[in-house]
Amino acid sequence: MVRFLTFITLVLGLAAPAMAQQKANTLFGAMRAGSSGNTGAIGTYAKGCIDGAVELPETGPTWQAMRLSRNRNWGHPDLVAFLQRLSVTATRQGWAGLYIGDMGQPRGGPMTSGHQSHQMGLDADVWMLPPKRLNLSRSERENLSSISVRTDDQTRVNANWTPAHYNIMKAAALDPAIDRIFVAAAVKVEMCKTAKRSDKKWLQKIRPLYGHNFHFHVRLKCPTGSAVCQTQSPTVSELSKGGDGCDDSLNWWVTTYLDQLRNPPKPKPGQKPAKPKRGSRDYTMEDLPRQCQNVLASR
Structure with missing residues (x-):
C-alpha cells in the first residue's frame, strides 16, 4: 500500500499530462x-471526493452493511450517524433494523461500476427488504437480494409495500440532515395518497427517480465544515415553493416518462444520433476538483 501511494503521489505531482489520460475511477477504486x-x-455528488471518510461498521445493533466485497460502506461521519439513527427508527416499525447498500468508496470519487453519484460521502442506498436478522455472514450478504415495492408496469406499489416503509422514509425526510430521498415514482404517488393533507410539506424531499424500487437513496446536505461542497441545484426548497411535489409533475413520471421508455421516439430521416453524454466513469483527475488530487495522494 505504501508503494502504491508513493506511486500515486509521483503521478499526481510530476506527471500531470499523463494523469489527464488516467481514469479517475480506476485510481479511486484502488483505495482500500x-x-x-x-x-x-x-465537489458535487456526481463529481467529487471526500477527505477523512469513515467506515460504517459492517454490523451494528440495528444495521448490517451489504455487499462487503465492494468496499462501499464509507462516507462522511454525518452520513454514518444518520444511517445509524434511521436504523433505530426502523426497529420502532417492527423491523430488526436496516440493510445498508452502497454508500461510497473510502475516498469517494467515481466508481468503476454502478453509480454516477455517491462520490463525496453523502449518499447511501437503503434496502427495501425488511431485515429479519442482523447476523448475516459475508457470503449471505453477497447473495441475498432486496425486494421491489412496485408493480412491473411501474405505476403502483405492490404487496411488498407496507406502512413501515412509509414511516421510515417519512422519518428520514424529516431529519434536518437530509436534502432529498430518491424513490420509484410509484412510491412517491403512494406516499402522496397516504399523507394527511395538513402534513405533506416534507414530501417535497421525496423525489421520484427511475430505478429506485429495490432501495431508497438518501442524500445529505453539505455538512458544516465542507467549504468546497456544492449542494445540488436547484435545492429542494427552490423546487418546492411551498409545495409537496404531489402535483402534475409527479404524474409525468407515471404517464409520459413511462411511455417514452416503452416507445422511444424514432430519429427523423437524416438526423444524426445524439452524442452520448460523458459519464463519471470517463472522468480523469482533471475533471474533479483539484483538492481530490490531495485526497488521493494522502496516506
Whole structure:
C-alpha cells in the first residue's frame, strides 16, 4: 500500500499530462482505506471526493452493511450517524433494523461500476427488504437480494409495500440532515395518497427517480465544515415553493416518462444520433476538483 501511494503521489505531482489520460475511477477504486486529512465533502455528488471518510461498521445493533466485497460502506461521519439513527427508527416499525447498500468508496470519487453519484460521502442506498436478522455472514450478504415495492408496469406499489416503509422514509425526510430521498415514482404517488393533507410539506424531499424500487437513496446536505461542497441545484426548497411535489409533475413520471421508455421516439430521416453524454466513469483527475488530487495522494 505504501508503494502504491508513493506511486500515486509521483503521478499526481510530476506527471500531470499523463494523469489527464488516467481514469479517475480506476485510481479511486484502488483505495482500500480513507485519507488522513480533515473531514470534508469536496465537489458535487456526481463529481467529487471526500477527505477523512469513515467506515460504517459492517454490523451494528440495528444495521448490517451489504455487499462487503465492494468496499462501499464509507462516507462522511454525518452520513454514518444518520444511517445509524434511521436504523433505530426502523426497529420502532417492527423491523430488526436496516440493510445498508452502497454508500461510497473510502475516498469517494467515481466508481468503476454502478453509480454516477455517491462520490463525496453523502449518499447511501437503503434496502427495501425488511431485515429479519442482523447476523448475516459475508457470503449471505453477497447473495441475498432486496425486494421491489412496485408493480412491473411501474405505476403502483405492490404487496411488498407496507406502512413501515412509509414511516421510515417519512422519518428520514424529516431529519434536518437530509436534502432529498430518491424513490420509484410509484412510491412517491403512494406516499402522496397516504399523507394527511395538513402534513405533506416534507414530501417535497421525496423525489421520484427511475430505478429506485429495490432501495431508497438518501442524500445529505453539505455538512458544516465542507467549504468546497456544492449542494445540488436547484435545492429542494427552490423546487418546492411551498409545495409537496404531489402535483402534475409527479404524474409525468407515471404517464409520459413511462411511455417514452416503452416507445422511444424514432430519429427523423437524416438526423444524426445524439452524442452520448460523458459519464463519471470517463472522468480523469482533471475533471474533479483539484483538492481530490490531495485526497488521493494522502496516506
